[in-house]
Amino acid sequence: MSVRSQERDKPGDGAPLPESAIAAVRHVAELRHAFDASFAAPPRHAEQSGELVLAIRAGGQGYAIRLSDIDGVHECRRVVPLPGSPPGLLGITGIRGRLFAVHALGSLLGLPMWTETPRWLLIAGGDEPVALGVASIEACLEVNPADLLPALSTKDGAGHIREIVTLAGQTRGVLVLESLVALAKQRAGERREEAP
């Protein structure tokens, strides 16, 4: 490459950079500044923290889940299907030496696009936990409890939503995992009862 072209590639020299390049450079600078500032910020007290919610996507829809309602999040690696399992019960998987029944969250919510391959498994259910497969975990955000508003209608989410929250400008329903886990166990129990 000639010296002239090399000089032309230098920023701020020669022809002006395009708008996209300027925005990218500015964004990189903001990220660097935020990253550096995170280490300089003073530690926050636990009492001052809000409610942590997970923004997830299942069955093609976005939802929110209180972090306190789940027992863990794990990557869905291998799910062994069960013969004769009801719809929504994807199979079983092993996490840290324990077996979990994997249910498609979209199927439990009654969404038509629940057959997607789950990327993550949400562990919930207390002593008899189950794994709920979701397509993706979009974010883990801390929200002010005042931002959790009661849901006016329970039609959406087949009665498993009692609150709504606005995350990044998008309103999402906050799922009630107890009913969903109960529904999953109910479907598994129906299957067990149907077995001879």
Next chain:
Amino acid sequence: MGKSWTVGQQIAAGFLLPLLILITLGTFSYRSTQRLLATTEAVTHAHEELTGLSGFLSALDETETGKRGFVITGREDFLQPYYTGKKGVGTELRQLEELFRDDADQNERVKHLRPLVEERLREIDETIDARKSLGFDAALKLVLEGNGPKVMEQIRRIVAEMKTHEQKLLTERSTEAKQAAAWLSQILIFGTLAAVLIVAGVAVFVTRGLGARIGAAVQHIRSAAAELEAAATQQVRGAKGQVSAATEVSTTVRELVTTSRQISESAQRVTQVASETALAAKGGNQTVEGAQGAIDTVRRQVDQIVTHMLDLGRKSQEIGGILDIVSELSEQTNILAINATIEAVGAGESGRRFGVVAGEIRKLADRVGGSAKEIRRLIEEIRAAANTTVMATEDGAKAVEAGTRRFGEVAQSFRRIVEYVGSTAEASREIELSTKQQTSAMEQVASAIADVAQTARESETGSSQTLNTASQLSGLSGDLVRLIRQRQEEQAA
């Protein structure tokens, strides 16, 4: 006289007969004159012979006279006649021999005279000697006893015979002379008369014949003169037209010469412009070749740019692969932070601080994930930009290829232009030379046309003179015709 004879033959034939008459008459006259002259000469000769005989006798008498005087006187001065006579006798005797040489009779008589004369002279000498030496008596004795008178008588007799003979001859010759003179006179008179008559007849005959023929010839000449006059008139008109045409042609040729010179000057300017154009085209060709070299350089650089951009695309893809790992790690970290937070919540009050740390880790993981997404977006944009750049560069390379071909065509066109301009310059030079040669030829043609015009004017002048001459000839032939007709009418009358 035949009609097929020419005028010369007729004139020659007309003069031939008088000429023959004149020759005959001249011949007879000549012969008669010769005869008359011969007779006259013979008469003269006879007179000379008679004179010689008389002189002979006179000289002989002088010797006798001198002897007698000396004998009588004894004086020497009386001998002078003797000496003179003795000398004259010898001379006269030799002349007589010479004069009578052609006459045998007279010659014989002269021969008889000589001894008698010698004897007579010897007797005289003896008498004189005797007078001198012996005196008068002795001399007288000799005179008396001598036969001097006899000898003298014989001499006188012979001389008389000779004179008689000569007189006779003289008479005969005179008669012949008279006859010859009369004959000559008759010949001259009658011959001249005959010649005059014959010449007059021949002249009349020839005049009539020639008059008829000359009249016909003059008629022909008159008609020919009229035709010549008409032809000369036509020739004058033609010469005038020729002069006018030659003048117009000369003017046109001068204009052509001027035009040819202008063409030559234009061709010279074209040659100069073509030479300058050839230089400019060569410069343009060099410039195009230089530009073509620069375009080749640009093409190589474009190829390098394409290669670099493809490398950039591959590197971006590799960065994307690494970024997938980073994203996956950040996601795992985020999940771990979430789980840590859950565990911290489950740990109660003691896990609250741990939860804070886990939250910070989660936030950091979120930021890393967001940054990774942003980087992926940027990389995608870079890849898209690289692809766009590659495509644009390939389009540029194609454009450069097309430009190279165009420049090649332009260079080829410039080379053709150089060749064409060179050919044009060469052709214009040839045109210039040809035009100069043409100008020279046209100038020569102009000069020749001027000569032709001059010749035409001279021809016009000559034709006018010919016309005048033909008119005069026609007039003269008319006069000749009138003269001949008048003559014939007079002869007929």
